[in-house]
Ligand SMILES: Nc1ncnc2c1ncn2[C@@H]1O[C@H](COP(=O)(O)OP(=O)(O)OP(=O)(O)O)[C@@H](O)[C@H]1O
């Protein structure tokens with residue numbers, strides 16, 4: 001349904017998005033006229049979004065504005081009512097093996113770490129590549145160790161999740177998502193359940209991922225991170241993308257009353 005649609009303008013006036021998609025590569029994430037309801041609640045309203053390869057998009061907005069739902073539709077944890085979503089040019093499959101493959105391409109890290117409590121850290125990271133990608137055990141193990149090294153917790157590999165701090169567990173969750181070699185990483189408030197002293201160790205991993213060119217969509221209230229690592233800010237309210245601009249512009253000169261109000265609240269504490 002979406003594959004014949006020519007890329008039209010993006011929401012807002014993001015120059016980077018326009019140039020990055022001008023070549024032959026499809027946008028990494030493309031959403032066209034996406035609508036979704038939960039019963040009578042119109043939770044996503046006519047969402048148009050193109051995220052070029054390598055872009056880091058920060059999603060902001062008040063509670064209930066649809067940020068998590070937006071993320072969840074991109075790997076089809078939530079189905080949509082109408083519109084079209086494609087990842088790297090491939091329309092989202094509705095079910096079966098194709099959907100499993102798509103989910104593997106889109107890594108997701110949530111506020112709650114969702115690790116398997118009865119499996120070691122190493123097993124948590126090895127499991128999906130072996131099951132979904134059919135990677136052999138030895139190969140899965142060495143890749144998992146490499147990733148644990150990279151997020152700074154290789155020395156915890158044989159422990160169980162409950163033996164790790166929140167920040168360490170969230171870094172395992174990131175390593176686990178990366179183990180599938182995803183094309184896109186979605187983060188939904190990855191640091192909001194963490195004690196303050198653990199926030200930076202997780203954000204540092206995310207900053208390094210961003211620097212390496214990972215395409216990322218990040219729902220976060222960490223404004224320092226948004227300014228430092230974000231290429232673009234989407235501000236959502238009532239299921240719509242109300243502002244779509246670069247972080248500096250958003251934080252210094254928000255246009256809408258909703259955004260001004262939101263920034264006033266979060267920057268004042
Ligand atoms: N499974 C569901 N069934 C019914 N309503 C839902 C469901 N999931 C979310 N909602 C509602 O949809 C709206 C958008 O929710 P969503 O979780 O996307 O918001 P959010 O912007 O992520 O909010 P928060 O900042 O609190 O995480 C809210 O009003 C929420 O109550």
Ligand SMILES: [Mg+2]
Pocket residue numbers: 067068069188
């Ligand atoms: Mg949410």
